Amino acid sequence: MRKVDPEKHQAKLQQILEAAVMCFAEKGFRGTSTNEICAAAGMSPGNLFHYFPNKQAVIEAIAEEDRREMSERFAQLADEPDAIVAIERLAKDLLKQCVDPVYAKIGVEVVAESMRNPEMAVLFAASEASIKGDLVALLKRGITKGQIDATLDPKIAATWLIALIDGAVSRSVLDRDFKLKTYTPTLMRMIRRFLE
Amino acid sequence: MRKVDPEKHQAKLQQILEAAVMCFAEKGFRGTSTNEICAAAGMSPGNLFHYFPNKQAVIEAIAEEDRREMSERFAQLADEPDAIVAIERLAKDLLKQCVDPVYAKIGVEVVAESMRNPEMAVLFAASEASIKGDLVALLKRGITKGQIDATLDPKIAATWLIALIDGAVSRSVLDRDFKLKTYTPTLMRMIRRFLE
Known part of the structure; x- marks a missing residue:
């Protein structure tokens, strides 16, 4: 199992949330796909799922x-x-x-x-x-x-x-x-x- | 050409607008189709087009x-x-x-x-x-x-x-x-x- 650097993990979380906020403002919660959040955050969907299981979890974190x-x-x-x-x-x-x-x-x-x-x-x-x-x-x-x-x-x-x-x-x-x-x-x- | 009874025409218009308002409240402007407005107003799509050319025209009338x-x-x-x-x-x-x-x-x-x-x-x-x-x-x-x-x-x-x-x-x-x-x-x- 890879070791998780808590600071890096936190920075990545923040990066995802900021990207998601921009997407939601532009296209709405409903109109934004997890793929679009990934693209905006510059990461692969597989990588996003390390942090959030789904879009609802991203919204809850915001x-x-x-x-x-x-x-x-x-x-x-x-x-x-x-x-x-x-x-x-x-x-x-x-x-x-x-x-x-x-x-x-x-x-x-x-x-x-x-x-x-x-x-x-x-x-x-x-x-x-x-x-x-x-x-x-x-x-x-x-x-x-x-x-x-x-x-x-x-x-x-x-x-x-x-x-x-x-x-x-x-x-x-x-x-x-x-x-x-x-x-x-x-x-x-x-x-x-x-x-x- | 059929003669239009202005009172009936007005009543029909009102009926469409009331049905459209209910649809828009329920599903939003974007989420409502003209077919749904027709169904709610109890009329055929062809009939609706006698009154409004499209959904935008219905919204403008409201x-x-x-x-x-x-x-x-x-x-x-x-x-x-x-x-x-x-x-x-x-x-x-x-x-x-x-x-x-x-x-x-x-x-x-x-x-x-x-x-x-x-x-x-x-x-x-x-x-x-x-x-x-x-x-x-x-x-x-x-x-x-x-x-x-x-x-x-x-x-x-x-x-x-x-x-x-x-x-x-x-x-x-x-x-x-x-x-x-x-x-x-x-x-x-x-x-x-x-x-x-």
Whole structure:
């Protein structure tokens, strides 16, 4: 049996995931074959199968990575004493992602695929639940500290904040005028006025 | 040549469009064949071609109908002296549409298809431009009357309001807790605090 160098293995995994993300953004989860992912990653199908048994496993790994990144974002906000400032920072970060065409296209794919493929719906619902849980906790902290209006229901407020980011994904895809610099200050104002 | 009864013709058109909307919601614009639309409308392919030359023409007719309905909505708001109340009424109406699974699925399809099909992108961009123009006019009226904060840029504010509705479409598809009665009051509050 060949010995596996963990660093090389990790680098190869990353290379596959990055190639897959580009393919999925271009042609969708459904429209991308494992062969296309292999071609984009510059490897043979036999070699890909050392890392992922099938396309679904690649998608799951991408979702897992996204979930891990989101958890890290929330962890970094733990030090910010003002919950509204923390939420503004988060929204700014996410808006930056939304205007990245590859990220926006994957975002639309996630919604489109979730509505037709129950396996995908379950996978992405788990990511969603984790994000919403973290955001609800942040809103509750702000309410407890008197920074956020206590008459807001944290779960409903979190859902509308997430809807705003979903909406930014759609705007980024549909509206060529949707530019980060022009649109960020008004989002900040909307969030602050909503929560204060 | 057969004489065409305009009322019957109109009823048949409507029947085709309704059948097509159901098919598109279920299987997407791309995944639906004209044969499937015919089957759903209970007519032969030859008969369908009396009304629409191809699938693209059916989609254009649906977009046109949606645009007409949106224009009517804005026309009805002309009598409402308070611009914020008018926008709240509009948002309530649109939120009601968003929680309709067929409408929400078509909404997601429009975004997904626009990002891959330039012909669709042009078609839906025209609808978008018309809606945004009407909403900007409504915001300007509110600013002139001193009802809406004059420091807001009407175009940017309109875009974020549209993003909120886009987001409601995604929430409706992804989030099974997203219910009209629970979520409407917080949207109203978000809009009012944003604009006042």
